Amino acid sequence: MEGLPDDELVKRAKNGDRDAFAELVGRCQEKIYQTIFRLTWNHLDTDDLVQETFMHAFRSIKSFKQKASFSTWVYRIAVNLTLNHFKKIKRDREEKHISYENCISEGNSAGSISSPEKNSLKKELRKKLDEAINSLPLPYRSSFVLVEIQGMSHGQAAYVLQCSENTVSWRMHQARKLLQGRLRPYLERGMS
Amino acid sequence: MKCEKIQKWISDLIDRELSERKKKILMLHLEKCASCRLYQDQIRTIHAEVQNLKMPGVSSDAIQESLEKVKKRLLSEGEEKKGKSFQYLRKWRWAYSSVLLVFTISIFLLFFLPRFKSAERENLYVFSFEEALGDVYREIGDDGELEDLFDSIILSSIEDILVDSQLTGEAGFFDNTLFWEELSEEELKLIESEIKKGKTS
Numbered sequence A: 001m002e003g004l005p006d007d008e009l010v011k012r013a014k015n016g017d018r019d020a021f022a023e024l025v026g027r028c029q030e031k032i033y034q035t036i037f038r039l040t041w042n043h044l045d046t047d048d049l050v051q052e053t054f055m056h057a058f059r060s061i062k063s064f065k066q067k068a069s070f071s072t073w074v075y076r077i078a079v080n081l082t083l084n085h086f087k088k089i090k091r092d093r094e095e096k097h098i099s100y101e102n103c104i105s106e107g108n109s110a111g112s113i114s115s116p117e118k119n120s121l122k123k124e125l126r127k128k129l130d131e132a133i134n135s136l137p138l139p140y141r142s143s144f145v146l147v148e149i150q151g152m153s154h155g156q157a158a159y160v161l162q163c164s165e166n167t168v169s170w171r172m173h174q175a176r177k178l179l180q181g182r183l184r185p186y187l188e189r190g191m192s
Numbered sequence B: 001m002k003c004e005k006i007q008k009w010i011s012d013l014i015d016r017e018l019s020e021r022k023k024k025i026l027m028l029h030l031e032k033c034a035s036c037r038l039y040q041d042q043i044r045t046i047h048a049e050v051q052n053l054k055m056p057g058v059s060s061d062a063i064q065e066s067l068e069k070v071k072k073r074l075l076s077e078g079e080e081k082k083g084k085s086f087q088y089l090r091k092w093r094w095a096y097s098s099v100l101l102v103f104t105i106s107i108f109l110l111f112f113l114p115r116f117k118s119a120e121r122e123n124l125y126v127f128s129f130e131e132a133l134g135d136v137y138r139e140i141g142d143d144g145e146l147e148d149l150f151d152s153i154i155l156s157s158i159e160d161i162l163v164d165s166q167l168t169g170e171a172g173f174f175d176n177t178l179f180w181e182e183l184s185e186e187e188l189k190l191i192e193s194e195i196k197k198g199k200t201s
Helices: A006-014 A018-040 A043-059 A070-089 A116-134 A138-149 A154-161 A165-191 B003-014 B020-032 B034-052 B060-091 B093-111 B113-124 B129-140 B144-167 B185-200
Strands: none
Touching: A006 A018, A006 A070, A018 A043, A018 A070, A018 A138, A018 B060, A043 A070, A043 B060, A070 A138, A070 A154, A116 A138, A116 A165, A116 B034, A138 A154, A138 A165, A138 B034, A154 A165, A165 B003, A165 B034, B003 B020, B003 B034, B020 B034, B093 B113, B129 B144
16 A cells, blocks of 8 residues: 555545545645644644544545545645634633643754854744734635645635635735744844 | 835745846845845845754654554544444445335236236136036936926937038038139139029029
């Protein structure tokens, strides 16, 4: 199974081959998990949503027309389920926060920054950046996560979010503008 | 060119979605506009920092565990589906049984009943001379006079048959079914005229 391309696995999965589907799940599960987690900031919800996503994908794989790749199609399901999840529960965003410290990179970033003061500034900026991303309105956040974090093109994100490329482009601009506005003090300090 | 539009183009440029024509216009604008240059620097910083953000920590064990959960659910879903189909059969078992019973009865009526009926009819139409004679004698009973009369009638009838058969012992030419067919038209006309003559005389 491991050497087979996605298309072949999809064909087999369409004929009810659960092992082929499990192989497909294994291939894109991590990215799906990260995407959902970026939207929910809750490991329990993410775990449930990941499972729901793949179960939904398995049930409806016969309707998958293979116009997009399997992973993009699963992204679409994942994002839809996550957005529905938000609509249902409407929890306070603050309650969903997990410790940001765990999610902030401790690795090296720009090699040009060397002083301890600048390092702490970078750390603070990343913390605030995480908060700012998380506080973006959901449509902007979902576009931002798919394009900026998962590296999708506007076209792919549009397919996942079921909107036009122009909408994705506009949402990306708005999201960046909001982030820039919220992080301006830190950005100006970092640049000075 | 409005700065708002340029800022959107900066966003598209970062996402590699800006056309070459727009890129040129953007560069020309950035050369002149300090605020847009600053905006671009800040957006690029955000972009770089986002790339450095650590992705949510998902250990390989957690992925494996999640994968196992999905596999388990896939299997249980398959069994549920099978169970559901059997449940469906169980639910309609009386309907299926009834249909089968009606079908069997119909087949029986269609093929076997006419055979029984025809056998009955055959039994009805069997005539036995001995039985008929026995019935007559039972009816006559102890009446000796009637018995003698009946016997004499039977005997005389048998005698008549014997005499008739002696008289017509030799089969006439008209008994030959092929006789008329073998005659030519002329012969038939001759016979016809002879019959007419016989009638008139």
